[in-house]
Amino acid sequence: MPSVPEAFTPPPRVLLGPGPSQVAPSVLRALSLPTIGHLDPAFLGVLDQVRAMLREVVGTSNELTMPMSGTGSLGMETCIVNLVEPGDRVLVGINGVFGQRLAEVARRAGAEVVTAECTWGRALDVDSLARAAAGRSFKLLCIVHAETSTGALTPIAPFRELADRLGALLLVDAVTSLGGVPVDMDAVGADALYSGTQKCLSCPPGLSPVSFSPRAMQVVAQRKLPAQSWYVDLGLIAKYWGGERLYHHTAPINMIYALHEALRLALNEGLSLRYARHRQVSHALGVGLEALGLRLLVPASERLPPLMLVEIPAGVDDARVRRHLLERDNVEIGGGLGPLKGKAWRIGLMGESCTANSVSTVLAALRDALISEGHRAPDDPVAAAQAQLR
């Protein structure tokens, strides 16, 4: 028999990539509380509190608001698979990898998918989507609120108007916005929304909050065929999370403890203060990066505070810089995805990672790495950034 490995001890990383973000000590402690049963009345009480707190953060009164038992992409699949039946027409706005993924998931659910290709690194453009629709009606309009591959933030409200003109439900990807940027689901009129826990909520990855409006749930209830996935069938799952407490699958107990604590931290901080913190710290990072002579990919007015895309200067090696940061400074930042691979870095300031210290840490480490790449770097981008926060 091969030998059994030693117990694992993670290196002391500073997580400043596109997620997971730094997890607060009290969330890690909650994660390690003794597991209890998924039908234990004490656990059902936790579920109810998680749902109530999620509604606060999402900005909704939707009864069906709960975390799915998987990571963010399972939330995406949950929304598509429950709302779409084979042959339904779906319009997807694409300005990055996650729009592409939405289109792919919808195709696999049998939808007739129409895509509107928008500029990567910019907000989605409502006129482009309207043109792509070409006067047809749609079952579903899908947009990405916060594009994790480019760092662009798209205002949701204009797409509600478009959805109305198309006769469509509006589905919103809020993976990288929830908890760091206002989502205001009910105010903007989204019908379905999914997110992840490992971004601005600063909970470890493993859960995907979703919320469905009563109108969306009516569509689910009136399906002609059952959802193609049993695991994410909301008609079945809602019976566990809702009144009947009917067993569907075993909930990931400890992950839900952690989400409970992460939501408590967010609400105790206060959502407005939390959003302001993300704006201010992110602004300071942008100033510092520009002081380093780097170009930001997204124009300031369309920039997603929790995640900033930086163009990699000519002659600088992407992988070598990120390895330098990780190995020498224990700092993780993200590489580019899709066409941005090797062309941009993704620096996340999400939830617990969104602090003045993170800004200093990443600017100092990046300056150092760039100098060792032969890049001309100014003396002190940190001072330029910190001046914004004092």
Place this chain on the structure above:
Amino acid sequence: MPSVPEAFTPPPRVLLGPGPSQVAPSVLRALSLPTIGHLDPAFLGVLDQVRAMLREVVGTSNELTMPMSGTGSLGMETCIVNLVEPGDRVLVGINGVFGQRLAEVARRAGAEVVTAECTWGRALDVDSLARAAAGRSFKLLCIVHAETSTGALTPIAPFRELADRLGALLLVDAVTSLGGVPVDMDAVGADALYSGTQKCLSCPPGLSPVSFSPRAMQVVAQRKLPAQSWYVDLGLIAKYWGGERLYHHTAPINMIYALHEALRLALNEGLSLRYARHRQVSHALGVGLEALGLRLLVPASERLPPLMLVEIPAGVDDARVRRHLLERDNVEIGGGLGPLKGKAWRIGLMGESCTANSVSTVLAALRDALISEGHRAPDDPVAAAQAQLR
């Protein structure tokens, strides 16, 4: 704004139901280690060790052996959705709720499903399945190794022979057997297998180990259509877990820390000793329950050591007894599922929960609860049970 709830403190339960089972302190500690990135080389090392240890426990050399990012039912869906294309013929042996679920998931994947209904509380009967096949060929033969709804254990090997006659791949549900009962995937010739972490591996719920034989992976590679689910598409996921380390979805980092530690505990105990422990402790529980005047649902030779079904005596109230156990003694046992609801209890002795102390605890508590129901109970079922362990 509604007030923010207090931090949660779970009650000190003894978990003796059908899962989750008791989690070892070192697994809870591993769960609470600081989160690091899913592409961090340190984390990729953990993935490799988890895969190697899983292969040991599953008894396989299959390259594709890894935990899916969801609970056991997601593992079921992973196996079906990757192996089945619309119109494929699938044979499912049903002797409980999880066989029914397999059939349902296969139907939703577009399969032509043929079921063989076998007796609940007994092992699957290979002749019944052969008769249901009625000479036709099949893409896939599905069996449940350890039926969590009835506590029956079905030997796998005879179904390999049947699968060969049908020209089918053999899919095995090992949710409640893995880590508590030998599975020996390669020796018995299973092509695909899924399990859960919260049963005999005593890790919190949230991951579903799966393993695919090279022959099964060939079927996946030769699909005509992409899998209907993007989230569980093994062709895509294997690129992250395998050599290329290509991002698919964010792995549930901390849950994988916990599985790493749980697998370490299982292998350090030694698998043979671990299986013997489950047999011996379970036998003692059976003796004690019979000493209490209770009837066991499954004949001794077909009984699943980690999970015992006990018939609820006439005149005894199911819910009241379980509430008595939970509220007075902090002991969780399970109720019956499907047609066994209200008719049987499910007492689990899985992984960390499988100890002599658990046997004493549940027998003493159950005796007390039965007496308060007016059931005639002998003086000391605990002594009868413990005599088996000394």
